[in-house]
Amino acid sequence: MRAALFDRYGGPEVVRITEVPRPEPGRNDVLVQVRAAAVTSADARIRGARFPRGFGAPARLAFGVRRPRRRVLGSAFSGVVAAVGPAVEALSVGDEVAGMAGMRMGAHAELLVVPAARAVRKPAAVSHEDAAGVLFGGTTALHYLREKATVGPGTTVLVNGASGAVGTCAVQLGKLRGAVVTAVTSRPNAALVTSLGADDVIDHTVTDLSSSAGRYDVVLDTVGNLTIDSGRRLLAPGGRLLLPVATLGQALRARGDVAAGSSRERADDVAHLLRLVEDGQLRVVLDKVVGLDDIADVHRRVDSGRKVGNAIVCP
Numbered sequence: 001m002r003a004a005l006f007d008r009y010g011g012p013e014v015v016r017i018t019e020v021p022r023p024e025p026g027r028n029d030v031l032v033q034v035r036a037a038a039v040t041s042a043d044a045r046i047r048g049a050r051f052p053r054g055f056g057a058p059a060r061l062a063f064g065v066r067r068p069r070r071r072v073l074g075s076a077f078s079g080v081v082a083a084v085g086p087a088v089e090a091l092s093v094g095d096e097v098a099g100m101a102g103m104r105m106g107a108h109a110e111l112l113v114v115p116a117a118r119a120v121r122k123p124a125a126v127s128h129e130d131a132a133g134v135l136f137g138g139t140t141a142l143h144y145l146r147e148k149a150t151v152g153p154g155t156t157v158l159v160n161g162a163s164g165a166v167g168t169c170a171v172q173l174g175k176l177r178g179a180v181v182t183a184v185t186s187r188p189n190a191a192l193v194t195s196l197g198a199d200d201v202i203d204h205t206v207t208d209l210s211s212s213a214g215r216y217d218v219v220l221d222t223v224g225n226l227t228i229d230s231g232r233r234l235l236a237p238g239g240r241l242l243l244p245v246a247t248l249g250q251a252l253r254a255r256g257d258v259a260a261g262s263s264r265e266r267a268d269d270v271a272h273l274l275r276l277v278e279d280g281q282l283r284v285v286l287d288k289v290v291g292l293d294d295i296a297d298v299h300r301r302v303d304s305g306r307k308v309g310n311a312i313v314c315p
């Protein structure tokens, strides 16, 4: 089968398309023919060994010290079951599934092996591109807005980086919970985030967020340009600062009104997000959608920091 492989850490040019052996599902696994997979900021971080300050050493231990241990990137996938392991009863060949492969990755390929528990049935009305696109930003936004903060009717939420994968989901999930959402983006993306429901837009090229006068119950910084101090200054009394891009130092100091850390990839969250897309309550914003041969272009787009929503590769 064909896969996008990287043998060393580096720029988008280290990703190359090559033939690799067809993976075989274990007892509890399914083999998925990948129809769409997201190329995320996490994929680009791992490819470039570019992690938030302080996380370089632990991340290298996890992903490979001198060179990548797992050479095919890609976690969020959508596709069709091509084979099932002998102990798998819940899924059959031909079922359409979506999910997140986790640290094993491997979705930037024609075929992917994942534990069956990670493959969730995809509603027929949701396209493979949308299914693969919603999961990375959606699970992160859910994790932060639901588990690390209390967001309900009237909660004021500031989403910094509102036009990214996490931001486009956070704006919409905040609105679904009844929040009043302020989106921070640049002028070209203002209409988009307004169409997603944002009540107010701050143009980060005009307004320096750290000196903004606004005060919010929840501040979600998906850009990583707020410090704990500058973020706290944006909080209303009793507010909460959410830092998915925290440095190690910030993560160690995150307690009380500050939360950081990795989001979780849970099958029930995947199912929930797919249902929201199916019901038309959550719109998946797609940036580039390309074939496997053009995946390096997508890595370049992600590296630019200007990606709007989600970039997708269709092997």
Ligand SMILES: NC(=O)c1ccc[n+]([C@@H]2O[C@H](COP(=O)([O-])OP(=O)(O)OC[C@H]3O[C@@H](n4cnc5c(N)ncnc54)[C@H](OP(=O)(O)O)[C@@H]3O)[C@@H](O)[C@H]2O)c1
Pocket (backbone or CB within 6 Å): 040, 041, 042, 045, 136, 137, 140, 160, 161, 162, 163, 164, 165, 166, 167, 184, 185, 186, 187, 189, 204, 222, 223, 224, 225, 243, 244, 245, 261, 262, 263, 264, 302, 305, 306, 307, 308, 309
């Ligand atoms: N902790 C976790 O578990 C977790 C999970 C997922 C992601 N993350 C992290 O979250 C971060 C965001 O991920 P993502 O995939 O959403 O990123 P992304 O899609 O690559 O974000 C791109 C967007 O960022 C916006 N942006 C760039 N500079 C900005 C600024 N100064 N102010 C406001 N917006 C700005 C851009 O909009 P403009 O062009 O309009 O500026 C662009 O649309 C990444 O660092 C990722 O590693 C952490």
